[in-house]
Amino acid sequence: MKRLIVLLALVLTVPAAWAQRAPDPLSRPVSAPQEAARHQAEPDETQLLSHRHYKAKDGHEVHSPARSTHDQVPTGASAKCRDGTYSFSQHRRGTCSHHGGVRTWL
Secondary structure (H helix, E strand, O other): OHHHHHHHHHHHHHHHHHHOOOOOOOOOOOOHHHHHHHHHOOOOHHHEOOOOEEEOOOOOEEEOOEOEOOOOOOOOOOEEEOOOOEEOOOOOOOOOOOOOOEEEEO
16 A cells, blocks of 8 residues: 555656756847847848748748858847858757857857
8 A cells, every 4th residue: 555655656746847847058038129139130131142041930931041241240140050150040949950050159
């Protein structure tokens, strides 16, 4: 009987512990104005060498990572990738995933 009670107690408490997730170490608090600015800041196409776009998981169309024309940070860039391109990702997850990962967050 004691084993059954202990087993039942474990079954009931373990899922609750799993449900509590540690915060994402890559996430940082962003104020509402910063979040709005991030979504509104469109890259200046004249500052970029390529002009491709992709649809993000949230449905927004985002400029694909691109090299800048003068190696300066282009408008709207959120990160510089390890291959030298600038990312315009609106979320940290997956940023620069096909470009060697993030070198620097902007």
